Amino acid sequence: GAGVSQSPSNKVTEKGKDVELRCDPISGHTALYWYRQSLGQGLEFLIYFQGNSAPDKSGLPSDRFSAERTGGSVSTLTIQRTQQEDSAVYLCASSLGDIQNYNYGYTFGSGTRLTVV
Amino acid sequence: KNEVEQSPQNLTAQEGEFITINCSYSVGISALHWLQQHPGGGIVSLFMLSSGKKKHGRLIATINIQEKHSSLHITASHPRDSAVYICAVSSPMDSNYQLIWGAGTKLIIKP
Numbered sequence: 001g002a003g004v005s006q007s008p009s010n011k012v013t014e015k016g017k018d019v020e021l022r023c024d025p026i027s028g029h030t031a032l033y034w035y036r037q038s039l040g041q042g043l044e045f046l047i048y049f050q051g052n053s054a055p056d057k058s059g060l061p062s063d064r065f066s067a068e069r070t071g072g073s074v075s076t077l078t079i080q081r082t083q084q085e086d087s088a089v090y091l092c093a094s095s096l097g098d099i100q101n102y103n104y105g106y107t108f109g110s111g112t113r114l115t116v117v
Numbered sequence: 118k119n120e121v122e123q124s125p126q127n128l129t130a131q132e133g134e135f136i137t138i139n140c141s142y143s144v145g146i147s148a149l150h151w152l153q154q155h156p157g158g159g160i161v162s163l164f165m166l167s168s169g170k171k172k173h174g175r176l177i178a179t180i181n182i183q184e185k186h187s188s189l190h191i192t193a194s195h196p197r198d199s200a201v202y203i204c205a206v207s208s209p210m211d212s213n214y215q216l217i218w219g220a221g222t223k224l225i226i227k228p
Contacts, residue, residue, distance in 0.1 A: 045216070106152075
């Protein structure tokens with residue numbers, strides 16, 4: 001597609017349930033990032049995929065969070081046993097290359113608004 | 118002290134006014150980004166700068182590496198410019214992909 005696609009756009013779930021958030025990056029973008037933004041807060045880095053390299057998961061807040069990227073394209077962020085503090089907008093971005101190669105900017109998806117009740 | 122500081126935090130202006138949003142940072146950077154976040158959460162990358170000045174339509178971004186300062190200007194502002202504008206930097210001292218984010222500037226343009 002023309003942009004980064006995320007689904008669902010909104011998700012309301014009960015505390016304790018598992019959720020899966022999907023990101024479909026721009027075709028050909030090797031780098032994929034997950035961020036989240038809690039109400040009134042800035043963007044918080046979660047995880048980064050670059051090509052076939054092992055992802056850097058250093059930003060994941062707990063072991064309830066996991067992510068995978070299949071075939072170097074679509075990524076799924078999974079949150080197990082959701083808690084109320086997981087409520088946030090989860091944003092996915094993709095880039096042609098490493099952000100240090102500063103000719104390449106990010107393209108963000110429109111995000112998934114997760115509400116845990 | 119935050120490594121990336123934006124000012125003002127909130128800005129309300131009348132349609133047509135010239136808008137300036139400032140970003141100061143305290144770390145060495147390889148690039149600085151200006152992003153726009155609309156109500157509803159969508160984020161758009163506006164500019165990526167490592168030096169000088171860039172212009173896109175009514176938007177102008179400048180950076181002064183020596184002073185560690187960047188400005189985002191909007192000429193002939195319009196209500197559709199109302200959004201949160203975020204400054205972020207990538208630092209060679211940090212991981213390649215982890216941007217350091219400012220807190221954002223909430224801009225409201227009144228008709």
